[in-house]
Amino acid sequence: xxxxxxxxxxxxxxxxxxxxxxxxxxxxxxxxxxxxxxxxxxxxxxxxxxxxxxxxxxxxxxxxxxxxxxxxxxxxxxxxxxxxxxxxxxxxxxxxxxxxxxxxxxxxxxxxxxxxxxxxxxxxxxxxxxxxxxxxxxxxxxxxxxxxxxxxxxxxxxxxxxxxxxxxxxxxxxxxxxxxxxxxxxxxxxxxxxxxxxxxxxxxxxxxxxxxxxxxxxxxxxxxxxxxxxxxxxxxxxxxxxxxxxxxxxxxxxxxxxxxxxxxxxxxxxxxxxxxxxxxxxxxxxxxxxxxxxxxxxxxxxxxxxxxxxxxxxxxxxxxxxxxxxxxxxxxxxxxxxxxxxxxxxxxxxxxxxxxxxxxxxxxxxxxxxxxxxxxxxxxxxxxxxxxxxxxxxxxxxxxxxxxxxxxxxxxxxxxxxxxxxxxxxxxxxxxxxxxxxxxxxxxxxxxxxxxxxxxxxxxxxxxxxxxxxxxxxxxxxxxxxxxxxxxxxxxxxxxxxxxxxxxxxxxxxxxxxxxxxxxxxxxxxxxxxxx
RNA sequence: GGCCCCAUCGUCUAGUGGCCUAGGACAUCAGCUUCUCAAGCUGGGAACACGGGUUCGAUUCCCGUUGGGGCCA
Numbered sequence: 243x244x245x246x247x248x249x250x251x252x253x254x255x256x257x258x259x260x261x262x263x264x265x266x267x268x269x270x271x272x273x274x275x276x277x278x279x280x281x282x283x284x285x286x287x288x289x290x291x292x293x294x295x296x297x298x299x300x301x302x303x304x305x306x307x308x309x310x311x312x313x314x315x316x317x318x319x320x321x322x323x324x325x326x327x328x329x330x331x332x333x334x335x336x337x338x339x340x341x342x343x344x345x346x347x348x349x350x351x352x353x354x355x356x357x358x359x360x361x362x363x364x365x366x367x368x369x370x371x372x373x374x375x376x377x378x379x380x381x382x383x384x385x386x387x388x389x390x391x392x393x394x395x396x397x398x399x400x401x402x403x404x405x406x407x408x409x410x411x412x413x414x415x416x417x418x419x420x421x422x423x424x425x426x427x428x429x430x431x432x433x434x435x436x437x438x439x440x441x442x443x444x445x446x447x448x449x450x451x452x453x454x455x456x457x458x459x460x461x462x463x464x465x466x467x468x469x470x471x472x473x474x475x476x477x478x479x480x481x482x483x484x485x486x487x488x489x490x491x492x493x494x495x496x497x498x499x500x501x502x503x504x505x506x507x508x509x510x511x512x513x514x515x516x517x518x519x520x521x522x523x524x525x526x527x528x529x530x531x532x533x534x535x536x537x538x539x540x541x542x543x544x545x546x547x548x549x550x551x552x553x554x555x556x557x558x559x560x561x562x563x564x565x566x567x568x569x570x571x572x573x574x575x576x577x578x579x580x581x582x583x584x585x586x587x588x589x590x591x592x593x594x595x596x597x598x599x600x601x602x603x604x605x606x607x608x609x610x611x612x613x614x615x616x617x618x619x620x621x622x623x624x625x626x627x628x629x630x631x632x633x634x635x636x637x638x639x640x641x642x643x644x645x646x647x648x649x650x651x652x653x654x655x656x657x658x659x660x661x662x663x664x665x666x667x668x669x670x671x672x673x674x675x676x677x678x679x680x681x682x683x684x685x686x687x688x689x690x691x692x693x694x695x696x697x698x699x700x701x702x703x704x705x706x707x708x709x710x711x712x713x714x715x716x717x718x719x720x721x722x723x724x725x726x727x728x729x730x731x732x733x734x735x736x737x738x739x740x741x742x743x744x745x746x747x748x749x750x751x752x753x754x755x756x757x758x759x760x761x762x763x764x765x766x767x768x769x770x771x772x773x774x
Numbered sequence: 775g776g777c778c779c780c781a782u783c784g785u786c787u788a789g790u791g792g793c794c795u796a797g798g799a800c801a802u803c804a805g806c807u808u809c810u811c812a813a814g815c816u817g818g819g820a821a822c823a824c825g826g827g828u829u830c831g832a833u834u835c836c837c838g839u840u841g842g843g844g845c846c847a
Contacts, residue, residue, distance in 0.1 A: 370847060378775085380775080380846070419779095425778070431777060432846090466780090466843085466844060466845095467843095468845085470779095473778095493843095494843075494844070498785095502843075502844075531786065532786075535787060538788090539788080539797080539798050541786095541800090558780095558786090559779075559780060561780075562786065565785045565786060565800065567785080567801055568799080568801080570800090571799085574812095648812055648814090677809070729809080731808095731809040734810090735809045735810070738810065745811075747811065747812095748811080749810085750810095
């Protein structure tokens with residue numbers, strides 16, 4: 243840890259925040275910003291705050307706010323203050339404090355640090371075009387900046403709709419970015435900026451300054467897309483004589499084409515990943531390494547270890563491409579770490595939602611979102627396979643899941659991989675049954691042989707160990723007989739394909755055990771008829 | 775267009791002037807294992823954008839070029 247980081251300009255408590263607008267589902271980039279803020283707060287025994295920036299009533303929706311809350315909770319990025327949990331520096335929704343903004347706006351107006359501007363969109367547009375044509379930065383020329391009180395009143399009385407502009411003092415605005423170091427802007431290039439549509443409708447750059455002050459935010463850690471907002475906010479805070487927070491700008495998450503990650507790159511909301519069956523621990527581990535690394539070769543990090551090793555001065559400056567394959571790798575890794583009980587509980591909703599199984603009446607509890615515990619202790623839940631109406635125990639489901647644990651990249655993969663267990667009839671491709679160029683006749687011979695052997699097994703002896711012990715020598719002998727080599731494939735491959743219908747699957751013994759003797763024989767029979 | 779930021783394998787990155795014959799991870803390729811697919815193990819290929827300086831010595835420092843990105847409307 244670099245001690246530099248602890249030199250906090252504003253001594254006292256570390257208070258950080260994320261401030262998403264509830265105009266869409268929680269974006270992966272916002273989640274990553276939240277994570278870094280959270281880690282920074284935890285690292286410094288500080289407070290992580292959630293603020294909802296819902297000043298745009300058109301686009302802000304309660305369901306999006308809910309999604310933000312739910313997704314953060316799912317990721318275990320917990321805020322100590324926010325719209326749902328409250329806090330002494332609230333309200334935490336911008337829409338609930340419009341009078342506060344109005345107060346500061348009025349103050350600026352009274353001190354003539356801001357003024358009403360009546361220029362029309364058309365005027366402004368024409369001006370901008372002109373400025374750009376002569377190679378200048380487009381900025382407001384200050385046409386209305388000299389309007390007298392009477393003129394303003396007249397225009398107001400006439401019903402003209404003004405905006406409120408902030409007088410930008412031309413100067414070099416400097417700040418020391420926690421991640422990037424010194425950054426300097428020439429505010430003369432900005433022109434007077436619009437800070438509100440009117441007293442009741444503050445705009446982003448203004449509202450942020452007020453909120454961050456009111457919430458006593460010590461460090462503003464946000465995406466790089468905000469760097470050019472920073473000087474504006476510094477100037478506004480200065481005009482209001484407010485203390486400046488520290489700023490840190492995170493590199494952006496990029497899509498494959500290296501532009502800012504957005505919907506056109508695919509799934510970007512946290513809830514989409516959740517639904518597809520990505521684990522929160524994988525998401526967190528993955529997001530943390532998008533622009534940060536511990537400087538060691540360790541790659542696996544859970545939240546507690548991240549908190550321990552996180553340091554803001556190890557954050558990268560350049561944007562990071564979202565590497566989906568790496569997310570999958572991490573997700574598969576965390577899936578493999580799960581206990582079979584836990585993993586089964588995680589998979590059950592997928593089976594149920596897909597209509598493969600249904601719950602029997604004796605376990606009506608909805609899953610506990612905290613523990614993901616689907617059942618109360620001591621309860622023996624049972625399920626029914628929808629297609630066959632057979633009862634299937636949790637134990638059996640656990641066996642199924644455990645067979646495929648190593649093959650799951652995401653939870654939803656379980657459906658495609660295991661659906662053959664839940665189907666009455668499965669589709670077979672005749673040629674798939676042939677191992678190394680077997681003929682139809684040889685396949686039938688193999689199946690007859692299997693039939694003979696398997697039907698003789700006593701029901702109580704039907705388990706994986708016995709099947710393997712019995713079938714292995716038989717398979718070798720069969721290979722020897724038809725091809726002169728002890729290749730078990732001539733028996734085991736047709737068996738496996740007969741049971742699963744698939745080119746790739748878990749092994750035939752464990753599958754046969756789960757399917758049971760009756761179904762195993764039935765599937766062999768079906769395959770035989772297919773060939774004839 | 776203006777301003778700001780950035781630049782090591784395909785991707786995420788280690789590297790803070792000599793430990794660099796540039797390390798790790800994902801991906802990829804080959805092999806082992808094997809009835810298949812996974813998982814696992816072993817091994818291979820793969821990068822310092824370019825040009826100038828500074829220096830005994832630059833991936834590392836400075837300048838420029840190029841490239842990429844962000845913001846502004």
